[in-house]
Amino acid sequence: MDWDDLRVFLAVARTESLSGAGLRLGMNASTVGRRIARLETSLGRVLFAKTPQGYALTPEGQRLVSPAEAAERAATEAGEALAAPGALTGQLRIGAPDGCANYLLPQIAAQLCEAHPGLEVQIVALPRVFNLTRREADMAIAVSRPETGRAVVQKITDYRLHLAAHRDYLARHPPIRSRADLRGHRMIGYINDMIFDRELDYLAETGADAAMLTSNSVSVQMQAIRAGGGAGVVHDFAIPFAPGVVRLLADEVSLTRAFWLIRHEDDRRSDRLTRLTEEVGAALRREVARLETLAARQDTTDYETGT
Numbered sequence: 001m002d003w004d005d006l007r008v009f010l011a012v013a014r015t016e017s018l019s020g021a022g023l024r025l026g027m028n029a030s031t032v033g034r035r036i037a038r039l040e041t042s043l044g045r046v047l048f049a050k051t052p053q054g055y056a057l058t059p060e061g062q063r064l065v066s067p068a069e070a071a072e073r074a075a076t077e078a079g080e081a082l083a084a085p086g087a088l089t090g091q092l093r094i095g096a097p098d099g100c101a102n103y104l105l106p107q108i109a110a111q112l113c114e115a116h117p118g119l120e121v122q123i124v125a126l127p128r129v130f131n132l133t134r135r136e137a138d139m140a141i142a143v144s145r146p147e148t149g150r151a152v153v154q155k156i157t158d159y160r161l162h163l164a165a166h167r168d169y170l171a172r173h174p175p176i177r178s179r180a181d182l183r184g185h186r187m188i189g190y191i192n193d194m195i196f197d198r199e200l201d202y203l204a205e206t207g208a209d210a211a212m213l214t215s216n217s218v219s220v221q222m223q224a225i226r227a228g229g230g231a232g233v234v235h236d237f238a239i240p241f242a243p244g245v246v247r248l249l250a251d252e253v254s255l256t257r258a259f260w261l262i263r264h265e266d267d268r269r270s271d272r273l274t275r276l277t278e279e280v281g282a283a284l285r286r287e288v289a290r291l292e293t294l295a296a297r298q299d300t301t302d303y304e305t306g307t
Contacts, residue, residue: 001042003075006068008035009047013065014136016054073266089118092276095137097197099218100259100284101125103238103291105141108283115279139263139277141284143199150265154277157285160292161202161255162247164239165231176231176248182208186230188221189214199257202233206253237291239298247299259284 011021011032018029018036025032040047047061057065092112096105101123109121124137145153163182170176173185189203189211203211213229215221218238225232226242233255239245261281267273 003071005035005039005042006064006071008032009039009061009064010068010072012036012048012055013057013061013068016056018055069266073269088112088116088272088276090272091120091122092139093122093124093137094280095124095126095140097141097143097218098125099235099238100141102219103235103241104284104287107287108280111283112276112279138267138273139261139280142197142260142262143257144197145260146262151262152265152268153260153262154281156259156261156281157288158256158258159288160236161233161257162236162250163206163208163231163253164225164234164245164247166226166228166242166244167246168244169225169228169230170246172228179207179249179252182206182231185209186213187211188224188230188232190221191216202255205255206233236295237288239295240291245298247295250299259288 008021008025008027011024012018015021015024018032021027022029022032027035036048043060045060046058047064048055049058050056094105094109102125105123109123112119112121141156145155163176165176174181176182176185185208187203187208187210190200191214194216195201208231211232213224215224218235221232222234222238222242222245224230225234226245231248234245236247239247261277261284263273263277
């Protein structure tokens with residue numbers, strides 16, 4: 001059996017569509033369809049059933065997934081064995097929530113590319129949990145530890161969040177000296193029914209009014225705060241990217257969350273991914289610490305004291 005046919009099979013199994021598999025493989029959908037038809041003919045088995053939702057694995061297709069993934073691991077290990085000693089090459093796709101993807105991963109990706117010129121780094125920012133079983137990414141960063149699934153999980157670092165607002169907004173509104181002063185201020189936050197992880201329900205911990213300017217993206221929320229739209233809970237590591245935004249009630253309202261790095265259990269034996277996991281984790285810890293220090297320097301007490 002041709003490994004390249006198995007590669008196409010796995011792409012369709014993971015994306016559940018010919019077009020999705022084609023995008024992943026760099027082929028057009030019709031070519032993917034012909035490859036699958038050829039594989040089914042050679043095996044004498046129907047591997048997929050076309051449904052309104054896409055291409056679903058048949059029982060015969062399900063049985064092929066495990067050996068196909070074993071072949072995939074063998075091909076990856078063969079490539080690693082032939083790579084120059086110490087070199088990290090090929091593609092690395094990192095999935096992350098948009099706050100991490102926007103404010104942390106670009107710097108980390110730049111460092112990786114500088115250290116490993118043969119490495120292609122892809123950052124996928126999505127406001128949801130990644131599915132590593134479908135190989136949506138080689139590794140994912142999450143804001144809570146997964147409780148199910150076949151995965152290798154490690155805590156990377158804690159990070160902090162605070163209430164914040166732009167100086168222009170604060171200059172136009174009553175001072176905020178305590179939690180009670182938050183009442184009547186326009187709050188910015190998540191769209192309630194689009195909070196994909198309970199760890200993201202920040203405003204519930206502040207005692208502030210419900211948000212009246214909302215988005216499913218923390219980057220959009222930060223831009224609304226930067227535009228003077230109101231106050232909201234933001235990552236400390238994002239504040240240095242928003243001149244004029246300062247923390248409020250830093251000693252009274254402080255939230256702590258954690259980043260978790262997740263990869264598929266089958267990748268445990270990959271020296272390449274293990275090394276990349278270590279480098280990404282260490283770089284993420286350094287970058288969070290660096291940016292949180294800058295955020296503290298950006299603080300001002302003028303609006304908290306009313307002076």
